[in-house]
Amino acid sequence: xxxxxxxxxxxxxxxxxxxxxxxxxxxxxxxxxxxxxxxxxxxxxxxxxxxxxxxxxxxxxxxxxxxxxxxxxxxxxxxxxxxxxxxxxxxxxxxxxxxxxxxxxxxxxxxxxxxxxxxxxxxxxxxxxxxxxxxxxxxxxxxxxxxxxxxxxxxxxxxxxxxxxxxxxxxxxxxxxxxxxxxxxxxxxxxxxxxxxxxxxxxxxxxxxxxxxxxxxxxxxxxxxxxxxxxxxxxxxxxxxxxxxxxxxxxxxxxxxxxxxxxxxxxxxxxxxxxxxxxxxxxxxxxxxxxxxxxxxxx
Amino acid sequence: xxxxxxxxxxxxxxxxxxxxxxxxxxxxxxxxxxxxxxxxxxxxxxxxxxxxxxxxxxxxxxxxxxxxxxxxxxxxxxxxxxxxxxxxxxxxxxxxxxxxxxxxxxxxxxxxxxxxxxxxxxxxxxxxxxxxxxxxxxxxxxxxxxxxxxxxxxxxxxxxxxxxxxxxxxxxxxxxxxxxxxxxxxxxxxxxxxxxxxxxxxxxxxxxxxxxxxxxxxxxxxxxxxxxxxxxxxxxxxxxxxxxxxxxxxxxxxxxxxxxxxxxxxxxxxxxxxxxxxxxxxxxxxxxxxxxxxxxxxxxxxxxxxxxxxxxxxxxxxxxxxxxxxxxxxxxxxxxxxxxxxxxxxxxxxxxxxxxxxxxxxxxxxxxxxxxxxxxxxxxxxxxxxxxxxxxxxxxxxxxxxxxxxxxxxxxxxxxxxxxxxxxxxxxxxxxxxxxxxxxxxxxxxxxxxxxxxxxxxxxxxxxxxxxxxxxxxxxxxxxx
Numbered sequence: 001x002x003x004x005x006x007x008x009x010x011x012x013x014x015x016x017x018x019x020x021x022x023x024x025x026x027x028x029x030x031x032x033x034x035x036x037x038x039x040x041x042x043x044x045x046x047x048x049x050x051x052x053x054x055x056x057x058x059x060x061x062x063x064x065x066x067x068x069x070x071x072x073x074x075x076x077x078x079x080x081x082x083x084x085x086x087x088x089x090x091x092x093x094x095x096x097x098x099x100x101x102x103x104x105x106x107x108x109x110x111x112x113x114x115x116x117x118x119x120x121x122x123x124x125x126x127x128x129x130x131x132x133x134x135x136x137x138x139x140x141x142x143x144x145x146x147x148x149x150x151x152x153x154x155x156x157x158x159x160x161x162x163x164x165x166x167x168x169x170x171x172x173x174x175x176x177x178x179x180x181x182x183x184x185x186x187x188x189x190x191x192x193x194x195x196x197x198x199x200x201x202x203x204x205x206x207x208x209x210x211x212x213x214x215x216x217x218x219x220x221x222x223x224x225x226x227x228x229x230x231x232x233x234x235x236x237x238x239x240x241x242x243x244x245x246x247x248x249x250x251x252x253x254x255x256x257x258x259x260x261x262x263x264x265x266x267x268x269x270x271x272x273x274x275x276x277x278x279x280x281x282x283x284x285x286x287x288x289x290x291x292x293x294x295x296x297x298x299x
Numbered sequence: 300x301x302x303x304x305x306x307x308x309x310x311x312x313x314x315x316x317x318x319x320x321x322x323x324x325x326x327x328x329x330x331x332x333x334x335x336x337x338x339x340x341x342x343x344x345x346x347x348x349x350x351x352x353x354x355x356x357x358x359x360x361x362x363x364x365x366x367x368x369x370x371x372x373x374x375x376x377x378x379x380x381x382x383x384x385x386x387x388x389x390x391x392x393x394x395x396x397x398x399x400x401x402x403x404x405x406x407x408x409x410x411x412x413x414x415x416x417x418x419x420x421x422x423x424x425x426x427x428x429x430x431x432x433x434x435x436x437x438x439x440x441x442x443x444x445x446x447x448x449x450x451x452x453x454x455x456x457x458x459x460x461x462x463x464x465x466x467x468x469x470x471x472x473x474x475x476x477x478x479x480x481x482x483x484x485x486x487x488x489x490x491x492x493x494x495x496x497x498x499x500x501x502x503x504x505x506x507x508x509x510x511x512x513x514x515x516x517x518x519x520x521x522x523x524x525x526x527x528x529x530x531x532x533x534x535x536x537x538x539x540x541x542x543x544x545x546x547x548x549x550x551x552x553x554x555x556x557x558x559x560x561x562x563x564x565x566x567x568x569x570x571x572x573x574x575x576x577x578x579x580x581x582x583x584x585x586x587x588x589x590x591x592x593x594x595x596x597x598x599x600x601x602x603x604x605x606x607x608x609x610x611x612x613x614x615x616x617x618x619x620x621x622x623x624x625x626x627x628x629x630x631x632x633x634x635x636x637x638x639x640x641x642x643x644x645x646x647x648x649x650x651x652x653x654x655x656x657x658x659x660x661x662x663x664x665x666x667x668x669x670x671x672x673x674x675x676x677x678x679x680x681x682x683x684x685x686x687x688x689x690x691x692x693x694x695x696x697x698x699x700x701x702x703x704x705x706x707x708x709x710x711x712x713x714x715x716x717x718x719x720x721x722x723x724x725x726x727x728x729x730x731x732x733x734x735x736x737x738x739x740x741x742x743x744x745x746x747x748x749x750x751x752x753x754x755x756x757x758x759x760x761x762x763x764x765x766x767x768x769x770x771x772x773x774x775x776x777x778x779x780x
Binding site for chain 2 (some may be wrong): 009
């Protein structure tokens with residue numbers, strides 16, 4: 001009995017020390033977040049917390065590299081922010097929108113870029129985890145994300161987990177020169193590269209209902225907040241015969257009366273391969289041409 | 300676009316396991332001895348079925364066959380006894396052949412048919428490889444072989460035999476246990492032991508650190524370099540190879556530590572699977588320290604029956620080639636693994652031929668500086684072989700080696716300062732811990748006699764894992780085998 005109580009004492013002692021360390025660490029890191037001055041997390045914090053965009057562009061790296069906000073500025077009178085993020089998927093797009101609304105932002109127009117095979121793979125939650133340092137509990141309130149990752153809610157009770165692998169970035173970003181928030185638009189053009197011809201055909205992946213759900217959830221959020229929604233699939237440098245994700249997107253948009261612009265297979269804009277850096281991404285010239293065309297078509 | 304397709308399984312570094320493990324352990328100690336085996340068996344079934352429930356039937360099938368075979372082997376005599384052993388081995392190897400090697404065989408036959416101008420094609424089987432198949436089939440085979448040899452009495456209790464094969468800590472990635480080590484432990488009541496429990500928890504924590512802090516961080520660099528080697532410089536590929544050398548060690552030994560720790564907290568001792576392998580001074584020594592449960596399995600059931608080293612040199616070389624060829628095949632149905640195994644066979648033979656006792660080479664490496672040089676040399680040799688292990692196919696492996704030779708002087712790709720610093724710190728900690736243990740140095744943290752040093756170290760490791768661990772649900776490398 002004595003042996004057991006001794007062990008229990010050690011375990012309790014460890015837990016108390018860990019809890020204290022976790023809270024102190026969390027307090028310190030929150031301080032860093034409040035004093036961010038530059039870097040990727042500064043940009044993220046600005047886009048999510050400080051900026052009040054009129055037009056929001058959601059999507060993966062394709063959105064980030066394809067939608068030139070300067071060109072779009074000619075169509076909209078207000079701040080346009082591109083929230084496109086490398087490696088993200090529909091879960092991330094939803095979480096960003098939910099977070100903006102939670103922060104009290106009121107965008108008038110949301111543009112969502114849907115990739116081929118958008119709903120064909122499991123959610124990539126690590127990209128969502130990249131938002132945690134800015135706002136740990138975001139969008140978990142309604143437990144929407146919890147449906148896919150039930151343990152994320154529990155994990156976030158640990159402050160250290162929230163700042164996982166951002167410690168050095170955060171500390172580094174609180175020093176150095178102050179970044180100009182006026183230049184932050186989220187659009188990151190890709191330089192042209194040597195012309196490469198692609199002639200691939202996307203596989204016909206199965207749909208993940210969990211992922212389709214998040215497009216419907218975005219539609220629901222926009223409807224409930226009276227936000228105009230446009231869905232688009234920007235150009236892709238491959239001959240895609242059939243894609244279930246695109247079909248599901250078309251169906252959802254048609255059902256909800258949402259404009260869907262599909263640029264696959266040169267359907268709307270015949271961009272030659274030389275405007276792509278790879279099969280999925282336009283270079284800066286291609287992005288300009290696409291954005292101009294998109295701007296003309298958008299209702 | 301980065302997409303990770305996750306196959307559901309209960310990884311030791313997952314949150315699911317963080318819930319599963321304490322619940323199983325707590326209820327285990329609350330139950331009386333009569334029901335403990337049943338509880339552990341049920342927990343092990345749940346653990347396995349987390350991956351693909353229907354595959355439990357395959358496991359159940361081989362367990363029933365081996366259980367009955369064990370009883371019959373003990374009862375029968377002469378050729379009938381031998382036939383029962385053959386039935387058991389064929390059943391186990393058959394499952395391996397179908398699930399693991401059939402598609403590899405088909406692909407190669409189809410290639411030969413194509414080269415020969417024939418239109419006929421063998422169909423592929425569209426199915427997932429059951430996790431840990433090679434591990435539990437080998438463990439099952441060791442039981443029937445040991446019963447056949449008379450070293451182990453047949454297990455009459457079906458539930459305990461099933462638990463011997465399915466014991467969840469070592470079910471999917473070893474250590475590949477022997478019946479003599481584990482079966483008697485399953486029969487005996489394991490009382491709660493404070494020291495054993497604390498030691499087990501420390502092993503789990505250390506294993507988790509190696510996996511989440513070191514291996515998974517390294518994997519991001521290694522993945523990018525090896526799977527896109529054409530766009531990498533030679534020097535980057537050298538660094539990636541060295542990183543993979545550390546990644547696979549931290550990944551697999553981390554798994555083994557967690558497995559041993561989870562078993563130890565319940566009072567069971569699993570065999571040690573790694574004994575500081577990168578401090579080995581030669582390739583033979585390396586294989587005494589790396590994946591000990593597998594290398595000793597091949598030694599006991601293949602190498603010695605072939606004659607071991609008590610044969611003529613040529614025959615010994617043949618034995619070594621066979622053992623390493625099988626070892627390569629065991630790891631996976633791919634030519635890269637076969638070449639990896641054969642490379643180790645060649646290294647072992649060359650070492651035996653040039654490092655004769657009392658000879659020039661042995662004398663050269665006998666000083667302290669010589670020993671350090673031998674460790675580094677051995678590390679380089681082992682790392683070179685890992686290229687084949689990690690590459691997706693032989694073309695890639697050759698391409699990587701070509702790039703290394705022609706571009707070793709090019710610029711190394713360096714990730715962020717934070718990533719590099721954390722990686723180097725992690726590698727240093729793991730190496731330092733190995734050196735402390737290898738040379739029995741007094742500087743210990745987790746094993747420090749001062750309780751506050753121990754507890755502070757435990758807390759520091761947990762905080763390091765939470766703050767800097769890579770939580771990307773990255774599977775253990777050896778799960779695929």
